Amino acid sequence: MRVATLLAGAALLASACGSGQAESSASGKPAVIAAFYPLQWLTEQVGGQDVQVTTLTAPGVEPHDLELGVKQVTEIQDAALTVYIKGVQPAVDEAVAEDRSFDAATAVKTIPAGHHEEGGEEAHDHEVSYDPHLWLDPSRLAAVATRLGERLAAADPAHAQGYKDRAARTAGALGALDQEFAKGLSTCTSKTLVTGHEAFGYLADRYGLKQVGITLDPESEPSPARISEVAKVARAEKVTTIFTESLVSPKVAEVLASQVGAKTAVLDPLESKPSGDYLSAMRDNLTTLRSALGCTT
Numbered sequence: 001m002r003v004a005t006l007l008a009g010a011a012l013l014a015s016a017c018g019s020g021q022a023e024s025s026a027s028g029k030p031a032v033i034a035a036f037y038p039l040q041w042l043t044e045q046v047g048g049q050d051v052q053v054t055t056l057t058a059p060g061v062e063p064h065d066l067e068l069g070v071k072q073v074t075e076i077q078d079a080a081l082t083v084y085i086k087g088v089q090p091a092v093d094e095a096v097a098e099d100r101s102f103d104a105a106t107a108v109k110t111i112p113a114g115h116h117e118e119g120g121e122e123a124h125d126h127e128v129s130y131d132p133h134l135w136l137d138p139s140r141l142a143a144v145a146t147r148l149g150e151r152l153a154a155a156d157p158a159h160a161q162g163y164k165d166r167a168a169r170t171a172g173a174l175g176a177l178d179q180e181f182a183k184g185l186s187t188c189t190s191k192t193l194v195t196g197h198e199a200f201g202y203l204a205d206r207y208g209l210k211q212v213g214i215t216l217d218p219e220s221e222p223s224p225a226r227i228s229e230v231a232k233v234a235r236a237e238k239v240t241t242i243f244t245e246s247l248v249s250p251k252v253a254e255v256l257a258s259q260v261g262a263k264t265a266v267l268d269p270l271e272s273k274p275s276g277d278y279l280s281a282m283r284d285n286l287t288t289l290r291s292a293l294g295c296t297t
């Protein structure tokens with residue numbers, strides 16, 4: 001399936017060659033494409049009224065395994081800038097033009113991808129050696145905001161100051177969120193996060209928690225061996241809550257929770273648009289985490 005998609009993408013790219021200048025949207029503003037929700041939010045904050053932002057991943061769609069249509073590949077080729085994270089969506093990685101794209105992973109210190117004993121490299125979807133879920137650490141997303149401001153300023157020099165000002169403001173808001181997380185997770189009974197799909201590595205890394213994910217890929221079924229391995233950890237660490245997410249069936253997490261006498265709670269990996277925005281959804285995550293981990297301060 002993926003090979004067919006890539007071949008189709010390559011053919012489209014070839015036929016789109018020579019389409020020339022970066023496209024302006026109907027509004028006359030630079031067209032900027034964000035690959036999926038957290039990047040869309042960030043691009044809207046930093047781009048403000050000076051850009052026209054569209055996203056490749058519709059609300060409610062799990063972004064991993066996104067396939068691109070003809071129209072979207074052409075839009076990527078023509079956009080002033082495409083903001084993405086290499087390793088989240090292979091179809092986007094293939095479609096972007098190097099000089100008109102911004103890979104947010106280049107703006108932060110990445111952490112290695114999670115590896116389970118079973119399956120090896122073929123078992124997971126991310127085709128890079130690092131964990132791509134970097135938006136779940138607000139301090140890293142702040143660094144991305146700053147770099148994005150510089151990239152937009154370079155692409156549209158007439159509005160450079162606006163991009164830089166909004167990037168600084170966005171980085172400031174993310175820095176404040178980071179402080180809330182650091183304080184809110186500083187004194188907790190448990191440090192172990194048992195999650196459905198392994199999306200919270202950066203959050204764990206930043207705030208001194210340990211993530212134990214049932215699967216690496218939200219679409220894959222974990223093996224019974226993996227489930228019993230996680231159950232063993234959950235019992236040993238006296239885990240009270242198994243985290244699930246809204247776009248993935250909670251079935252496996254529920255089975256695991258009943259095996260170890262825990263409950264389940266939704267922790268949003270923000271791979272799709274939440275009911276509020278990035279900041280409010282992350283604050284909801286913090287509230288969920290504090291209750292599940294028994295945090296007191």
Ligand SMILES: [Zn+2]
Pocket residue numbers: 064133197198199218269271
């Ligand atoms: Zn993911």
